[in-house]
Structure formats: C-alpha cells, structure tokens
Amino acid sequence: MARVSPIALLLLCGCYVNAPLVTAxxxxxxxxVTLTDRGSVDLAQYLGRGVASVNGRLIQSDDSxxxxxxxxxxxxxxxxxxxxxxxxxxxxxxxxxxQHRKLSFWRSGIVGGAVAVAAFLIGSEAGxxxxxxxxxxxxxxxx
Numbered sequence: 001m002a003r004v005s006p007i008a009l010l011l012l013c014g015c016y017v018n019a020p021l022v023t024a025x026x027x028x029x030x031x032x033v034t035l036t037d038r039g040s041v042d043l044a045q046y047l048g049r050g051v052a053s054v055n056g057r058l059i060q061s062d063d064s065x066x067x068x069x070x071x072x073x074x075x076x077x078x079x080x081x082x083x084x085x086x087x088x089x090x091x092x093x094x095x096x097x098x099q100h101r102k103l104s105f106w107r108s109g110i111v112g113g114a115v116a117v118a119a120f121l122i123g124s125e126a127g128x129x130x131x132x133x134x135x136x137x138x139x140x141x142x143x
Contacts, residue, residue, distance in 0.1 A: 036093075040052060040094075054070055064092055
C-alpha cells in the first residue's frame with residue numbers, strides 16, 4: 001500500500017471560501033446554502049434539527065427548488081456534520097442565500113507553507129535529539 005504524507009493530505013483538503021453567485025450555477029457547482037429559520041424547521045425531517053446551512057454540489061435548480069448532493073450540514077450551534085452526497089431538495093422559500101464555494105489558493109498556500117515549516121522544524125529537532133547530528137556519541141574504538 002502506498003504511504004501518503006500527512007502534509008499531502010492537508011494540502012488536498014485546502015481552504016474554501018464562500019463567494020456570491022454572479023451567474024446561475026451549473027450542475028456540479030459547489031454551493032453553500034443558508035436556510036431561513038422557517039426552512040430549518042421545515043427541513044428538519046431531512047437534514048436534522050437546527051441546521052443553519054448546507055454545503056454540497058448542485059444537482060439541479062429551478063424556480064421552485066434547488067437539489068443538492070449534500071456533503072456537509074452546519075447546525076445553528078456551529079457543529080459540522082459530514083454527509084456522503086445524499087440528495088436533498090430545498091424549496092426556494094426555505095433559502096436565505098446561496099453562495100458558490102471555491103478553493104482559496106491564497107489561504108491553502110499559507111496553511112501548506114506553515115505545515116511544511118513546522119514539519120521541517122520538528123524533523124530538524126528530532127534529528128538533533130536522536131543523535132542524528134554531527135558529533136556526540138561515543139568516540140571511535142582505539143582512541
């Protein structure tokens with residue numbers, strides 16, 4: 001089995017930001033849907049109690065509803081719950097706002113750089129502690 005470094009996994013996760021939609025989104029677009037208070041109550045049987053927002057990929061959209069393949073819901077208390085792409089149709093009357101989720105290269109780069117520096121420093125320190133550096137250790141035999 002191939003080993004994957006924790007740093008690579010972190011970089012694959014990336015940092016996302018929510019941005020206003022400029023045009024009508026295409027199917028497959030990553031969305032962040034904020035629910036109205038009434039929408040949270042009405043959709044509790046599908047999403048769970050107290051859900052404030054839904055993240056996922058747009059399946060389809062029309063004048064009456066938005067269908068999303070849900071990857072995450074966020075409750076009103078701020079708790080995240082991961083989903084596996086279940087399809088949920090959200091009536092437009094239940095939606096307060098819809099935003100596009102996009103990868104922030106800037107934020108991802110900062111996090112990736114910070115992790116790389118931390119890994120280097122930890123690795124350098126571990127090498128010094130374990131005797132991997134120059135000097136130290138017993139003298140050669142015969143001296």
